[in-house]
Amino acid sequence: xxxxxxxxxxxxxxxxxxxxxxxxxxxxxxxxxxxxxxxxxxxxxxxxxxxxxxxxxxxxxxxxxxxxxxxxxxxxxxxxxxxxxxxxxxxxxxxxxxxxxxxxxxxxxxxxxxxxxxxxx
Amino acid sequence: xxxxxxxxxxxxxxxxxxxxxxxxxxxxxxxxxxxxxxxxxxxxxxxxxxxxxxxxxxxxxxxxxxxxxxxxxxxxxxxxxxxxxxxxxxxxxxxxxxxxxxxxxxxxxxxxxxxxxxxxxxxxxxxxxxxxxxxxxxxxxxxxxxxxxxxxxxxxxxxxxxxxxxxxxxxxxxxxxxxxxxxxxxxxxxxxxxxxxxxxxxxxxxxxxxxxxxxxxxxxxxxxxxxxxxxxxxx
Numbered sequence: 126x127x128x129x130x131x132x133x134x135x136x137x138x139x140x141x142x143x144x145x146x147x148x149x150x151x152x153x154x155x156x157x158x159x160x161x162x163x164x165x166x167x168x169x170x171x172x173x174x175x176x177x178x179x180x181x182x183x184x185x186x187x188x189x190x191x192x193x194x195x196x197x198x199x200x201x202x203x204x205x206x207x208x209x210x211x212x213x214x215x216x217x218x219x220x221x222x223x224x225x226x227x228x229x230x231x232x233x234x235x236x237x238x239x240x241x242x243x244x245x246x
Numbered sequence: 247x248x249x250x251x252x253x254x255x256x257x258x259x260x261x262x263x264x265x266x267x268x269x270x271x272x273x274x275x276x277x278x279x280x281x282x283x284x285x286x287x288x289x290x291x292x293x294x295x296x297x298x299x300x301x302x303x304x305x306x307x308x309x310x311x312x313x314x315x316x317x318x319x320x321x322x323x324x325x326x327x328x329x330x331x332x333x334x335x336x337x338x339x340x341x342x343x344x345x346x347x348x349x350x351x352x353x354x355x356x357x358x359x360x361x362x363x364x365x366x367x368x369x370x371x372x373x374x375x376x377x378x379x380x381x382x383x384x385x386x387x388x389x390x391x392x393x394x395x396x397x398x399x400x401x402x403x404x405x406x407x408x409x410x411x412x413x414x415x416x417x418x419x420x421x422x423x424x425x426x427x428x429x430x431x432x433x434x435x436x437x438x439x440x441x442x443x444x445x446x447x448x449x450x451x452x453x454x455x456x457x458x459x460x461x462x463x464x465x466x467x468x469x470x471x472x473x474x475x476x477x478x479x480x481x
Contacts, residue, residue, distance in 0.1 A: 167258075203263040203422050211258040212424045244258040244424060 128164040128243055131206045131213040136160045136175055139194055143175070155180035155232070156190070166243050173215070176225055177235045184233055191222045191235045198239065211245030259425050265291045266421030266429075268329065277420075277428055277477045285341065285417065286333040289453065292419055294431055296472050297324045325433060325460030325472040327419060328440070330453045340403045342456055344438040345413050351401040353379050356389035358396075367394040413437055414461060426479030434471035435461040 126134065136143035136158050143158035144150065160175035179187040195217070198204055204215040218240045225236035268285040304310035304317035331338065340346045356367060367389055368379040379395060386392075414435040421429045440457030460471035 203424075205263075205424050214263060214424075216264075244261060246253065 126206070126208045128208055128213065128245075129162055131208045132160060132162050132173060132241075135204075135206060135213070135215060139190065139197070141177075141190065146176075156186070164243060166245050169242060170218075171241045171243070172238055173241045174236065174238045177237065178227065179233045180231055181233065182231065187233045187235055191237065194237065195221055205244075208243070208245065211243065214242045214244055215239055216241075259423065261424055262421045262429050263424065264422060266419055268292060268327075269418040269420060270415070272418040272420055272430065272432075274430060274475060274477050279420065286331040286338050286456070288329045288331055289451075290330050292327065292329040294419060295324065295326045295328075296470075297326075298322070299324065323470045323472070325470070326439075327417075327431075327433060327436075327458040327460075329456050331456045332451055332453060334444075334452060334454070336401050336403050338454070339442055342438045342440075342442045342454060343403065343405050344441065345406040345409045346403055347406050348403050349401055351379075351397060352399040353377075353395040354398050356394040356396045358389040358394075361385045361387070361389060365396070367396060369393060370395055409437075417458065423476070428477040428479075430475050430477060432473040432475070433458065433460040434469070434473075435463055436471075437461065 133143065133145070139158070141156045141158055142153065143160055144153065146159040146161050149157070149159055156177065156179040158175050158177055161173065163171045163173065165171050177187055177190055179190075198215065198217050198221075202216065206213040206215070216239065220238065222235050222237045225234040227234040265288060267279060268288065269279065269283045270285055271283045272279070299321045301319045301321050302313050302317060303319050304314050305312065307317070310317065331342070336348055340348045353368060353370070358365070361367070367382045367385040369382055370377050370379055370393070372378045379397075382394065385394060414437050417433050417436045419431045419433075423429055436458050438456060439459040440455060443455040444452060445455075446452040462469060462471050
Protein backbone atom coordinates (compact mmCIF):
# COMPACT_ATOMS: atom_id res chain seq x y z
CA UNK A 126 0.00 0.00 0.00
CA UNK A 127 1.44 3.40 -0.89
CA UNK A 128 1.12 6.58 1.18
CA UNK A 129 -1.92 7.92 -0.64
CA UNK A 130 -3.67 4.58 -0.43
CA UNK A 131 -3.07 4.46 3.32
CA UNK A 132 -4.94 7.74 3.82
CA UNK A 133 -7.81 6.50 1.64
CA UNK A 134 -7.86 3.21 3.56
CA UNK A 135 -8.04 4.92 6.94
CA UNK A 136 -10.95 7.22 6.10
CA UNK A 137 -12.82 4.33 4.46
CA UNK A 138 -12.65 2.20 7.59
CA UNK A 139 -15.56 3.83 9.42
CA UNK A 140 -18.52 2.38 7.57
CA UNK A 141 -19.21 5.34 5.29
CA UNK A 142 -17.64 5.91 1.86
CA UNK A 143 -14.70 8.29 1.82
CA UNK A 144 -13.54 10.24 -1.21
CA UNK A 145 -10.67 12.52 -1.94
CA UNK A 146 -12.05 16.03 -1.51
CA UNK A 147 -11.38 16.76 -5.15
CA UNK A 148 -12.77 13.52 -6.49
CA UNK A 149 -16.28 13.12 -5.12
CA UNK A 150 -18.59 11.28 -7.53
CA UNK A 151 -21.53 13.30 -8.80
CA UNK A 152 -23.90 10.60 -7.55
CA UNK A 153 -22.29 10.22 -4.11
CA UNK A 154 -24.99 9.49 -1.58
CA UNK A 155 -24.96 10.84 1.98
CA UNK A 156 -23.41 10.17 4.35
CA UNK A 157 -19.84 10.26 3.16
CA UNK A 158 -16.44 11.55 4.11
CA UNK A 159 -14.22 13.78 2.04
CA UNK A 160 -10.55 13.88 2.93
CA UNK A 161 -7.43 15.70 1.89
CA UNK A 162 -4.16 14.00 1.20
CA UNK A 163 -0.66 15.11 2.04
CA UNK A 164 2.43 13.00 2.33
CA UNK A 165 5.87 13.38 3.80
CA UNK A 166 8.46 11.30 5.57
CA UNK A 167 9.99 10.74 8.97
CA UNK A 168 9.69 13.78 11.29
CA UNK A 169 7.20 15.54 8.99
CA UNK A 170 4.07 16.35 11.01
CA UNK A 171 1.27 16.31 8.45
CA UNK A 172 -2.27 17.58 9.08
CA UNK A 173 -4.79 15.20 7.53
CA UNK A 174 -8.18 16.82 7.56
CA UNK A 175 -11.51 15.40 6.54
CA UNK A 176 -15.15 16.39 6.51
CA UNK A 177 -18.13 14.27 7.43
CA UNK A 178 -21.26 15.03 5.42
CA UNK A 179 -24.70 13.95 6.61
CA UNK A 180 -28.07 14.78 5.13
CA UNK A 181 -30.93 15.71 7.39
CA UNK A 182 -31.93 18.15 10.08
CA UNK A 183 -30.58 16.26 13.08
CA UNK A 184 -26.95 16.31 14.20
CA UNK A 185 -27.27 13.01 16.04
CA UNK A 186 -25.86 10.63 13.42
CA UNK A 187 -23.15 13.08 12.42
CA UNK A 188 -22.07 13.55 16.02
CA UNK A 189 -22.12 9.82 16.65
CA UNK A 190 -19.86 9.10 13.69
CA UNK A 191 -17.52 11.90 14.71
CA UNK A 192 -17.18 10.41 18.18
CA UNK A 193 -16.68 6.95 16.71
CA UNK A 194 -13.62 8.17 14.83
CA UNK A 195 -12.38 10.01 17.91
CA UNK A 196 -12.84 6.93 20.09
CA UNK A 197 -11.05 4.72 17.56
CA UNK A 198 -7.98 6.94 17.59
CA UNK A 199 -8.01 7.05 21.38
CA UNK A 200 -8.53 3.32 21.86
CA UNK A 201 -5.99 2.13 19.28
CA UNK A 202 -3.20 4.58 19.97
CA UNK A 203 -0.69 4.33 18.33
CA UNK A 204 -2.74 3.94 15.15
CA UNK A 205 -0.37 2.50 12.58
CA UNK A 206 -1.11 1.56 8.99
CA UNK A 207 1.46 -0.63 7.30
CA UNK A 208 2.61 0.85 4.04
CA UNK A 209 5.42 0.19 1.60
CA UNK A 210 8.73 0.60 3.46
CA UNK A 211 7.23 1.70 6.75
CA UNK A 212 4.08 2.90 8.49
CA UNK A 213 1.63 5.76 8.58
CA UNK A 214 1.24 6.85 12.19
CA UNK A 215 -2.03 8.68 12.90
CA UNK A 216 -2.93 10.59 16.05
CA UNK A 217 -5.02 13.38 17.49
CA UNK A 218 -3.28 16.62 18.33
CA UNK A 219 -5.28 19.60 19.55
CA UNK A 220 -8.81 20.29 18.34
CA UNK A 221 -10.21 17.13 16.79
CA UNK A 222 -13.53 18.20 15.30
CA UNK A 223 -15.56 21.34 14.78
CA UNK A 224 -18.72 22.36 13.01
CA UNK A 225 -18.48 23.10 9.33
CA UNK A 226 -20.91 24.97 7.13
CA UNK A 227 -22.21 22.85 4.29
CA UNK A 228 -23.76 25.73 2.40
CA UNK A 229 -26.95 23.66 2.06
CA UNK A 230 -29.77 23.78 4.59
CA UNK A 231 -30.42 20.07 4.76
CA UNK A 232 -26.81 18.96 4.94
CA UNK A 233 -24.75 18.95 8.13
CA UNK A 234 -20.99 18.67 8.30
CA UNK A 235 -18.11 18.30 10.74
CA UNK A 236 -14.51 19.19 10.01
CA UNK A 237 -12.01 16.79 11.50
CA UNK A 238 -8.28 17.32 11.86
CA UNK A 239 -5.89 14.55 12.73
CA UNK A 240 -2.18 14.36 12.19
CA UNK A 241 0.04 11.83 10.59
CA UNK A 242 3.69 11.04 10.32
CA UNK A 243 4.99 8.71 7.67
CA UNK A 244 7.55 6.47 9.32
CA UNK A 245 9.43 6.07 6.07
CA UNK A 246 12.29 7.62 4.22
CA UNK B 247 22.47 10.12 -3.94
CA UNK B 248 25.73 9.42 -2.07
CA UNK B 249 26.32 5.92 -0.74
CA UNK B 250 26.47 7.19 2.84
CA UNK B 251 23.02 8.76 2.68
CA UNK B 252 21.34 5.67 4.00
CA UNK B 253 19.57 4.47 7.11
CA UNK B 254 19.18 0.91 8.37
CA UNK B 255 16.41 -1.06 6.70
CA UNK B 256 14.83 -1.81 10.06
CA UNK B 257 14.82 1.81 11.29
CA UNK B 258 11.07 2.10 11.32
CA UNK B 259 10.51 -1.21 13.09
CA UNK B 260 12.65 0.02 15.98
CA UNK B 261 11.05 3.39 16.57
CA UNK B 262 9.40 3.79 19.96
CA UNK B 263 6.10 5.62 19.70
CA UNK B 264 4.30 7.74 22.28
CA UNK B 265 5.13 8.08 25.94
CA UNK B 266 4.50 4.55 27.10
CA UNK B 267 3.17 3.59 30.48
CA UNK B 268 4.57 3.34 34.00
CA UNK B 269 3.47 0.14 35.65
CA UNK B 270 3.52 -1.51 39.05
CA UNK B 271 3.30 -4.93 37.43
CA UNK B 272 4.08 -6.39 34.03
CA UNK B 273 4.69 -9.92 32.76
CA UNK B 274 6.70 -10.11 29.55
CA UNK B 275 5.45 -13.68 29.08
CA UNK B 276 1.86 -12.40 29.12
CA UNK B 277 2.14 -8.82 27.88
CA UNK B 278 -1.15 -7.26 28.86
CA UNK B 279 -1.67 -4.10 30.83
CA UNK B 280 -4.40 -3.98 33.44
CA UNK B 281 -5.76 -0.60 34.45
CA UNK B 282 -4.87 -1.26 38.08
CA UNK B 283 -1.22 -1.80 37.10
CA UNK B 284 -0.77 1.74 35.74
CA UNK B 285 1.01 3.94 38.25
CA UNK B 286 -0.07 7.31 36.90
CA UNK B 287 -0.97 9.40 33.90
CA UNK B 288 1.96 11.53 32.78
CA UNK B 289 2.66 14.57 30.67
CA UNK B 290 5.74 15.40 28.66
CA UNK B 291 6.88 11.82 28.33
CA UNK B 292 9.06 9.65 30.52
CA UNK B 293 12.84 9.86 30.82
CA UNK B 294 15.00 6.91 31.73
CA UNK B 295 18.69 7.28 32.51
CA UNK B 296 21.11 4.43 33.06
CA UNK B 297 24.42 6.18 33.55
CA UNK B 298 27.77 4.59 34.31
CA UNK B 299 30.45 6.19 36.45
CA UNK B 300 34.03 5.46 35.46
CA UNK B 301 37.35 6.09 37.10
CA UNK B 302 40.67 6.47 35.36
CA UNK B 303 43.01 4.34 37.45
CA UNK B 304 45.92 5.67 35.46
CA UNK B 305 45.25 9.31 36.28
CA UNK B 306 47.96 9.42 38.93
CA UNK B 307 50.37 7.20 37.05
CA UNK B 308 53.31 9.12 35.67
CA UNK B 309 53.52 9.13 31.88
CA UNK B 310 50.26 7.26 31.54
CA UNK B 311 47.96 8.72 28.87
CA UNK B 312 44.57 9.79 30.15
CA UNK B 313 41.76 7.30 29.88
CA UNK B 314 43.74 4.27 28.81
CA UNK B 315 41.23 1.51 28.34
CA UNK B 316 43.18 -1.03 30.36
CA UNK B 317 43.04 1.22 33.39
CA UNK B 318 39.45 2.32 33.00
CA UNK B 319 37.32 1.10 35.89
CA UNK B 320 33.56 0.89 35.98
CA UNK B 321 32.59 2.13 39.43
CA UNK B 322 28.82 1.97 39.38
CA UNK B 323 25.59 2.48 37.48
CA UNK B 324 22.96 5.09 38.29
CA UNK B 325 19.47 4.04 37.28
CA UNK B 326 16.71 6.61 37.33
CA UNK B 327 13.35 7.39 35.77
CA UNK B 328 11.71 10.79 35.81
CA UNK B 329 8.45 12.19 34.57
CA UNK B 330 5.71 14.67 35.37
CA UNK B 331 2.62 13.03 36.73
CA UNK B 332 -0.98 14.15 36.57
CA UNK B 333 -2.20 12.50 39.71
CA UNK B 334 -3.22 13.54 43.20
CA UNK B 335 -4.66 10.25 44.39
CA UNK B 336 -3.62 9.10 47.87
CA UNK B 337 -1.96 6.02 46.39
CA UNK B 338 0.17 8.07 44.05
CA UNK B 339 1.14 10.69 46.64
CA UNK B 340 2.27 7.85 48.92
CA UNK B 341 4.24 6.35 46.03
CA UNK B 342 5.92 9.64 45.21
CA UNK B 343 6.89 10.28 48.84
CA UNK B 344 8.75 6.99 48.93
CA UNK B 345 8.85 6.53 52.69
CA UNK B 346 5.27 7.17 53.75
CA UNK B 347 2.34 5.66 55.50
CA UNK B 348 -1.31 5.75 54.53
CA UNK B 349 -4.34 5.40 56.67
CA UNK B 350 -7.33 4.50 54.58
CA UNK B 351 -10.71 6.11 54.66
CA UNK B 352 -13.19 4.25 56.80
CA UNK B 353 -16.85 3.68 56.12
CA UNK B 354 -19.73 2.38 58.15
CA UNK B 355 -23.18 1.17 57.24
CA UNK B 356 -25.65 4.01 57.27
CA UNK B 357 -28.23 4.06 60.01
CA UNK B 358 -30.31 6.75 58.32
CA UNK B 359 -33.85 5.65 57.60
CA UNK B 360 -34.37 8.46 55.09
CA UNK B 361 -31.92 10.12 52.71
CA UNK B 362 -30.43 13.19 54.35
CA UNK B 363 -30.10 16.16 52.03
CA UNK B 364 -26.47 17.05 51.26
CA UNK B 365 -25.07 13.77 52.63
CA UNK B 366 -23.08 11.48 50.39
CA UNK B 367 -23.90 7.77 50.52
CA UNK B 368 -21.76 4.99 49.11
CA UNK B 369 -22.32 1.46 47.87
CA UNK B 370 -19.72 -1.21 48.51
CA UNK B 371 -18.32 -3.80 46.14
CA UNK B 372 -15.41 -6.22 46.14
CA UNK B 373 -14.19 -8.33 49.01
CA UNK B 374 -12.43 -7.60 52.25
CA UNK B 375 -9.90 -6.06 52.70
CA UNK B 376 -10.13 -4.51 49.25
CA UNK B 377 -13.63 -3.12 49.32
CA UNK B 378 -14.42 -0.42 46.78
CA UNK B 379 -16.78 2.32 47.82
CA UNK B 380 -18.65 4.22 45.13
CA UNK B 381 -20.65 7.38 45.73
CA UNK B 382 -24.35 7.07 44.93
CA UNK B 383 -25.30 9.85 42.52
CA UNK B 384 -29.02 9.98 43.45
CA UNK B 385 -29.67 8.13 46.71
CA UNK B 386 -33.24 7.06 47.35
CA UNK B 387 -35.25 5.04 49.83
CA UNK B 388 -34.08 3.86 53.24
CA UNK B 389 -30.27 4.04 53.42
CA UNK B 390 -30.10 1.62 56.34
CA UNK B 391 -31.81 -1.11 54.34
CA UNK B 392 -30.36 -0.17 50.93
CA UNK B 393 -26.78 -1.24 51.74
CA UNK B 394 -25.67 2.37 51.82
CA UNK B 395 -22.48 3.37 53.62
CA UNK B 396 -21.18 6.65 54.98
CA UNK B 397 -17.63 7.99 55.14
CA UNK B 398 -16.60 8.13 58.80
CA UNK B 399 -12.93 9.03 58.45
CA UNK B 400 -11.03 10.48 55.49
CA UNK B 401 -7.76 8.76 54.60
CA UNK B 402 -4.43 10.52 54.89
CA UNK B 403 -0.81 10.11 53.79
CA UNK B 404 2.10 11.03 56.04
CA UNK B 405 5.84 10.84 55.31
CA UNK B 406 7.77 8.44 57.52
CA UNK B 407 11.05 9.28 59.23
CA UNK B 408 12.54 5.92 58.43
CA UNK B 409 12.84 3.81 55.33
CA UNK B 410 11.45 0.30 55.15
CA UNK B 411 12.65 -2.38 52.79
CA UNK B 412 9.02 -2.74 51.71
CA UNK B 413 9.19 0.79 50.29
CA UNK B 414 11.30 -0.61 47.43
CA UNK B 415 9.45 -2.26 44.56
CA UNK B 416 9.97 -3.31 40.98
CA UNK B 417 8.43 -0.97 38.44
CA UNK B 418 8.18 -1.07 34.66
CA UNK B 419 8.10 1.32 31.78
CA UNK B 420 6.52 -0.20 28.65
CA UNK B 421 6.33 1.47 25.25
CA UNK B 422 4.94 0.59 21.83
CA UNK B 423 7.01 -0.30 18.77
CA UNK B 424 5.46 -0.01 15.26
CA UNK B 425 5.09 -3.71 14.51
CA UNK B 426 3.02 -4.42 17.62
CA UNK B 427 6.03 -5.28 19.71
CA UNK B 428 6.80 -3.69 23.04
CA UNK B 429 9.90 -2.13 24.52
CA UNK B 430 10.16 -2.58 28.28
CA UNK B 431 12.47 -1.31 30.99
CA UNK B 432 12.33 -3.02 34.37
CA UNK B 433 13.74 -1.11 37.33
CA UNK B 434 14.57 -3.22 40.36
CA UNK B 435 14.31 -2.04 43.94
CA UNK B 436 12.76 1.19 42.76
CA UNK B 437 12.08 3.98 45.19
CA UNK B 438 10.78 7.46 44.56
CA UNK B 439 13.74 9.58 45.64
CA UNK B 440 12.55 12.97 44.45
CA UNK B 441 9.83 13.25 47.07
CA UNK B 442 6.50 14.92 46.45
CA UNK B 443 6.84 18.09 44.38
CA UNK B 444 3.55 19.57 43.21
CA UNK B 445 2.78 22.62 41.10
CA UNK B 446 -0.68 23.95 40.39
CA UNK B 447 -1.57 26.71 37.95
CA UNK B 448 -4.52 28.75 36.74
CA UNK B 449 -6.68 27.13 34.04
CA UNK B 450 -4.40 24.14 33.97
CA UNK B 451 -3.82 20.77 35.55
CA UNK B 452 -1.74 20.30 38.68
CA UNK B 453 1.52 18.50 38.03
CA UNK B 454 3.75 16.40 40.24
CA UNK B 455 7.43 15.82 39.51
CA UNK B 456 8.41 12.20 39.96
CA UNK B 457 11.93 10.79 40.16
CA UNK B 458 12.49 7.10 40.74
CA UNK B 459 15.84 5.47 41.45
CA UNK B 460 16.75 1.82 41.08
CA UNK B 461 18.96 0.29 43.73
CA UNK B 462 21.27 -2.71 43.84
CA UNK B 463 20.81 -5.07 46.73
CA UNK B 464 23.33 -6.31 49.22
CA UNK B 465 21.97 -9.78 48.50
CA UNK B 466 22.84 -9.46 44.79
CA UNK B 467 25.68 -7.00 44.64
CA UNK B 468 26.67 -7.66 41.04
CA UNK B 469 23.14 -7.17 39.74
CA UNK B 470 22.63 -3.74 38.16
CA UNK B 471 19.02 -2.84 38.97
CA UNK B 472 17.74 -2.40 35.42
CA UNK B 473 16.77 -4.64 32.54
CA UNK B 474 15.78 -3.75 28.99
CA UNK B 475 13.82 -6.07 26.75
CA UNK B 476 11.76 -6.16 23.57
CA UNK B 477 8.65 -8.31 23.65
CA UNK B 478 7.98 -9.36 20.07
CA UNK B 479 4.48 -9.27 18.68
CA UNK B 480 2.90 -12.64 18.08
CA UNK B 481 1.09 -11.27 14.97
